[in-house]
Amino acid sequence: MLPALIGLATAAVATAAGYQSMAPTGQWYGQTFVAGARGSTQIALTYDDGPNDPHTLKLLEVLSKHDVRATFFMMGRYVRERPDVARAVAQAGHVIGNHTFTHPNLIFKSAAQTRRELVKCRQALQEAIGEHSNLFRPPFGGRRPATLRIARELGMQPVMWNVSGHDWEAPSADAIEKKIAGQIRGGDVILLHDGEHRAFGADRARTVIATDNLIRRYKDEGWKFVTVPEMSSGTGSS
Numbered sequence: 001m002l003p004a005l006i007g008l009a010t011a012a013v014a015t016a017a018g019y020q021s022m023a024p025t026g027q028w029y030g031q032t033f034v035a036g037a038r039g040s041t042q043i044a045l046t047y048d049d050g051p052n053d054p055h056t057l058k059l060l061e062v063l064s065k066h067d068v069r070a071t072f073f074m075m076g077r078y079v080r081e082r083p084d085v086a087r088a089v090a091q092a093g094h095v096i097g098n099h100t101f102t103h104p105n106l107i108f109k110s111a112a113q114t115r116r117e118l119v120k121c122r123q124a125l126q127e128a129i130g131e132h133s134n135l136f137r138p139p140f141g142g143r144r145p146a147t148l149r150i151a152r153e154l155g156m157q158p159v160m161w162n163v164s165g166h167d168w169e170a171p172s173a174d175a176i177e178k179k180i181a182g183q184i185r186g187g188d189v190i191l192l193h194d195g196e197h198r199a200f201g202a203d204r205a206r207t208v209i210a211t212d213n214l215i216r217r218y219k220d221e222g223w224k225f226v227t228v229p230e231m232s233s234g235t236g237s238s
Contacts, residue, residue: 021107024141024160024191030148032158036187036231041223044189044231045070045211046161048099048137051078051085052195055204059194060092062208066215068225070094073137073159076101076121078200083128090129095227097135098122098156103197107142114150122154135159135228139197159228161191165210168193173209180214189228 025034036042045063050056050072063070072089074096079086090096100106101120109117118136125132136156138147143158151158163183165176180190192211196202215225 021144022141024164025162029143029145030158032143032148032160033189033228033232034160035162035189037234038185038187040187042187042226042231043184043218043223044226044228045192045214046073046137046159046189046228047071047192047194047207048073048139049078049103049193049195049197049202050074051082051089052200052202052204053082053085055202055208056085056194057088058205058208059211060088060094062212062215063094064092066212066219066225068215069227069230070225071097071133071135071159071228072194073097073099073135074121074125075099075103075195075197076117076124078195079121079124079128081200086125086128090132095135095229096125096129096132097137097159097228098125099137100139103139105140105142106138106147107144111146111150114147115154118151118154118156133229157232159189161189163188164191165207167204167207167210168196170206170210173206173213176206176210177213177217180210181217184218187231189231 072094098121100117106114134156136151137159148158165180167176170176192207194204
Protein backbone atom coordinates (compact mmCIF):
# COMPACT_ATOMS: atom_id res chain seq x y z
CA MET A 1 0.00 0.00 0.00
CA LEU A 2 2.75 2.44 0.98
CA PRO A 3 4.71 2.06 -2.28
CA ALA A 4 1.50 2.71 -4.22
CA LEU A 5 0.81 5.86 -2.22
CA ILE A 6 4.37 7.04 -2.71
CA GLY A 7 4.03 6.41 -6.44
CA LEU A 8 0.79 8.39 -6.60
CA ALA A 9 2.33 11.25 -4.63
CA THR A 10 5.39 11.30 -6.89
CA ALA A 11 3.20 11.36 -9.98
CA ALA A 12 1.12 14.19 -8.54
CA VAL A 13 4.21 16.26 -7.78
CA ALA A 14 5.60 15.62 -11.27
CA THR A 15 2.30 16.66 -12.83
CA ALA A 16 2.16 19.82 -10.73
CA ALA A 17 5.77 20.65 -11.56
CA GLY A 18 5.09 20.25 -15.26
CA TYR A 19 2.04 22.48 -15.00
CA GLN A 20 3.98 25.15 -13.12
CA SER A 21 6.68 25.20 -15.81
CA MET A 22 4.12 26.32 -18.41
CA ALA A 23 1.29 27.96 -16.42
CA PRO A 24 1.49 31.72 -16.94
CA THR A 25 0.51 32.52 -13.37
CA GLY A 26 2.63 29.79 -11.71
CA GLN A 27 5.31 30.99 -9.30
CA TRP A 28 6.97 27.73 -8.18
CA TYR A 29 10.12 28.32 -10.19
CA GLY A 30 10.63 31.97 -9.32
CA GLN A 31 8.78 35.24 -9.24
CA THR A 32 7.46 36.70 -12.49
CA PHE A 33 5.26 39.70 -13.13
CA VAL A 34 1.84 38.36 -14.06
CA ALA A 35 -0.69 41.13 -13.42
CA GLY A 36 -1.30 44.34 -11.55
CA ALA A 37 -3.53 44.96 -8.56
CA ARG A 38 -6.71 42.92 -8.82
CA GLY A 39 -9.73 45.15 -9.27
CA SER A 40 -7.80 48.14 -10.62
CA THR A 41 -9.00 49.90 -13.78
CA GLN A 42 -5.74 49.21 -15.64
CA ILE A 43 -5.26 46.87 -18.59
CA ALA A 44 -1.92 46.12 -20.26
CA LEU A 45 -1.99 44.94 -23.87
CA THR A 46 1.03 42.82 -24.82
CA TYR A 47 1.97 41.37 -28.21
CA ASP A 48 4.35 38.49 -28.89
CA ASP A 49 6.29 37.12 -31.88
CA GLY A 50 6.82 40.30 -33.90
CA PRO A 51 7.91 42.38 -35.58
CA ASN A 52 5.69 41.33 -38.46
CA ASP A 53 4.82 42.99 -41.76
CA PRO A 54 2.18 44.28 -42.35
CA HIS A 55 0.19 43.53 -39.21
CA THR A 56 2.52 45.09 -36.65
CA LEU A 57 2.27 48.32 -38.62
CA LYS A 58 -1.52 48.02 -38.85
CA LEU A 59 -1.64 47.46 -35.12
CA LEU A 60 0.41 50.62 -34.59
CA GLU A 61 -2.24 52.55 -36.52
CA VAL A 62 -4.99 51.24 -34.25
CA LEU A 63 -3.04 51.97 -31.07
CA SER A 64 -2.20 55.47 -32.29
CA LYS A 65 -5.83 56.16 -33.14
CA HIS A 66 -6.80 55.42 -29.55
CA ASP A 67 -3.69 57.01 -28.00
CA VAL A 68 -2.77 53.74 -26.31
CA ARG A 69 0.72 52.42 -25.56
CA ALA A 70 1.35 48.67 -25.48
CA THR A 71 4.20 46.27 -24.75
CA PHE A 72 5.77 44.20 -27.55
CA PHE A 73 7.88 41.10 -26.93
CA MET A 74 9.97 40.68 -30.07
CA MET A 75 11.91 37.78 -31.57
CA GLY A 76 15.50 38.64 -32.40
CA ARG A 77 15.58 36.91 -35.78
CA TYR A 78 12.57 38.90 -36.96
CA VAL A 79 14.12 42.11 -35.62
CA ARG A 80 17.18 41.33 -37.74
CA GLU A 81 14.93 40.68 -40.74
CA ARG A 82 12.86 43.85 -40.37
CA PRO A 83 14.60 46.37 -38.10
CA ASP A 84 12.51 49.11 -39.70
CA VAL A 85 9.31 47.66 -38.24
CA ALA A 86 10.94 47.34 -34.80
CA ARG A 87 12.02 50.97 -35.05
CA ALA A 88 8.49 52.03 -35.95
CA VAL A 89 7.21 50.39 -32.77
CA ALA A 90 9.85 52.12 -30.66
CA GLN A 91 9.32 55.49 -32.31
CA ALA A 92 5.59 55.25 -31.59
CA GLY A 93 6.40 55.12 -27.87
CA HIS A 94 5.65 51.49 -27.15
CA VAL A 95 7.68 49.32 -24.77
CA ILE A 96 9.77 46.57 -26.36
CA GLY A 97 10.93 43.44 -24.56
CA ASN A 98 12.99 40.33 -25.24
CA HIS A 99 11.24 37.17 -26.55
CA THR A 100 14.45 35.24 -27.39
CA PHE A 101 16.14 35.05 -30.76
CA THR A 102 14.45 31.97 -32.27
CA HIS A 103 11.49 31.25 -29.93
CA PRO A 104 12.47 27.87 -28.44
CA ASN A 105 10.77 26.32 -25.43
CA LEU A 106 13.41 27.13 -22.85
CA ILE A 107 12.36 24.25 -20.60
CA PHE A 108 14.32 21.99 -22.93
CA LYS A 109 17.35 24.24 -23.40
CA SER A 110 20.60 24.18 -21.47
CA ALA A 111 21.76 27.17 -19.46
CA ALA A 112 24.25 28.08 -22.21
CA GLN A 113 21.59 27.84 -24.92
CA THR A 114 19.16 29.93 -22.88
CA ARG A 115 21.75 32.63 -22.27
CA ARG A 116 22.63 32.67 -25.98
CA GLU A 117 18.98 33.12 -26.97
CA LEU A 118 18.50 36.07 -24.64
CA VAL A 119 21.80 37.74 -25.47
CA LYS A 120 21.33 37.40 -29.25
CA CYS A 121 17.86 38.89 -29.03
CA ARG A 122 19.12 41.76 -26.89
CA GLN A 123 21.90 42.43 -29.39
CA ALA A 124 19.43 42.45 -32.28
CA LEU A 125 17.21 44.91 -30.44
CA GLN A 126 20.14 47.15 -29.55
CA GLU A 127 21.28 47.23 -33.16
CA ALA A 128 17.78 48.07 -34.40
CA ILE A 129 16.42 50.47 -31.79
CA GLY A 130 19.14 51.13 -29.22
CA GLU A 131 18.11 51.23 -25.57
CA HIS A 132 14.98 49.26 -24.72
CA SER A 133 13.24 47.78 -21.70
CA ASN A 134 14.68 45.00 -19.55
CA LEU A 135 11.48 42.94 -19.90
CA PHE A 136 11.68 39.29 -20.94
CA ARG A 137 8.88 36.86 -21.80
CA PRO A 138 9.72 33.16 -22.27
CA PRO A 139 8.25 31.60 -25.44
CA PHE A 140 5.14 29.51 -24.72
CA GLY A 141 5.54 30.67 -21.13
CA GLY A 142 7.99 27.79 -20.64
CA ARG A 143 10.54 28.25 -17.89
CA ARG A 144 12.37 26.45 -15.12
CA PRO A 145 14.48 27.82 -12.27
CA ALA A 146 17.58 28.14 -14.46
CA THR A 147 15.61 30.11 -17.07
CA LEU A 148 14.59 32.79 -14.61
CA ARG A 149 18.00 32.82 -12.90
CA ILE A 150 19.77 33.48 -16.20
CA ALA A 151 17.29 36.19 -17.15
CA ARG A 152 17.90 37.96 -13.85
CA GLU A 153 21.68 37.56 -14.18
CA LEU A 154 21.31 39.45 -17.47
CA GLY A 155 19.31 42.16 -15.72
CA MET A 156 15.96 41.14 -17.20
CA GLN A 157 12.53 41.12 -15.56
CA PRO A 158 10.42 38.05 -16.47
CA VAL A 159 6.88 38.94 -17.53
CA MET A 160 3.99 36.54 -18.01
CA TRP A 161 0.25 37.22 -18.38
CA ASN A 162 -3.07 36.36 -16.74
CA VAL A 163 -5.45 36.80 -19.71
CA SER A 164 -5.06 35.30 -23.19
CA GLY A 165 -7.09 35.90 -26.33
CA HIS A 166 -5.88 32.61 -27.86
CA ASP A 167 -5.66 34.60 -31.07
CA TRP A 168 -3.38 32.03 -32.73
CA GLU A 169 -6.36 29.68 -32.99
CA ALA A 170 -9.36 32.02 -32.94
CA PRO A 171 -11.70 31.83 -35.95
CA SER A 172 -12.61 35.53 -35.80
CA ALA A 173 -11.90 38.87 -34.17
CA ASP A 174 -15.20 38.52 -32.32
CA ALA A 175 -14.02 35.22 -30.82
CA ILE A 176 -10.82 36.87 -29.56
CA GLU A 177 -12.75 39.75 -28.03
CA LYS A 178 -15.21 37.43 -26.27
CA LYS A 179 -12.41 35.23 -24.96
CA ILE A 180 -10.69 38.21 -23.38
CA ALA A 181 -13.86 39.87 -22.09
CA GLY A 182 -14.72 36.72 -20.17
CA GLN A 183 -11.46 36.97 -18.21
CA ILE A 184 -11.12 40.70 -17.50
CA ARG A 185 -11.16 41.51 -13.78
CA GLY A 186 -8.88 44.56 -13.61
CA GLY A 187 -5.10 44.82 -13.42
CA ASP A 188 -4.87 42.37 -16.31
CA VAL A 189 -1.91 41.64 -18.60
CA ILE A 190 -3.39 40.45 -21.90
CA LEU A 191 -1.49 38.12 -24.23
CA LEU A 192 -1.97 38.67 -27.97
CA HIS A 193 0.25 38.19 -31.02
CA ASP A 194 1.30 40.52 -33.82
CA GLY A 195 3.42 37.76 -35.41
CA GLU A 196 3.93 34.00 -35.56
CA HIS A 197 7.04 32.19 -34.35
CA ARG A 198 7.02 29.56 -37.10
CA ALA A 199 7.12 31.95 -40.05
CA PHE A 200 7.41 35.64 -40.78
CA GLY A 201 4.41 37.32 -42.41
CA ALA A 202 1.61 35.59 -40.46
CA ASP A 203 -1.89 36.95 -40.89
CA ARG A 204 -2.86 38.73 -37.67
CA ALA A 205 -5.71 40.78 -39.12
CA ARG A 206 -8.13 39.28 -36.58
CA THR A 207 -5.91 40.43 -33.72
CA VAL A 208 -5.74 43.95 -35.13
CA ILE A 209 -9.54 44.17 -35.39
CA ALA A 210 -10.01 42.66 -31.93
CA THR A 211 -7.57 45.19 -30.46
CA ASP A 212 -9.56 48.06 -31.99
CA ASN A 213 -12.80 46.69 -30.57
CA LEU A 214 -11.37 45.96 -27.13
CA ILE A 215 -9.83 49.39 -26.69
CA ARG A 216 -13.03 51.12 -27.75
CA ARG A 217 -15.14 48.94 -25.47
CA TYR A 218 -13.07 49.28 -22.33
CA LYS A 219 -12.15 52.92 -22.76
CA ASP A 220 -15.85 53.72 -23.00
CA GLU A 221 -16.31 51.90 -19.69
CA GLY A 222 -13.57 53.95 -18.01
CA TRP A 223 -10.65 51.51 -18.12
CA LYS A 224 -7.06 52.72 -18.63
CA PHE A 225 -4.61 51.07 -21.02
CA VAL A 226 -1.02 51.07 -19.78
CA THR A 227 2.31 49.44 -20.54
CA VAL A 228 3.72 46.64 -18.39
CA PRO A 229 6.29 48.97 -16.73
CA GLU A 230 3.50 51.43 -15.91
CA MET A 231 1.37 48.69 -14.40
CA SER A 232 4.21 47.13 -12.42
CA SER A 233 5.17 50.51 -10.97
CA GLY A 234 1.59 51.57 -10.31
CA THR A 235 1.69 54.51 -12.74
CA GLY A 236 -0.05 55.18 -16.04
CA SER A 237 -3.15 57.08 -17.07
CA SER A 238 -3.70 56.59 -20.81
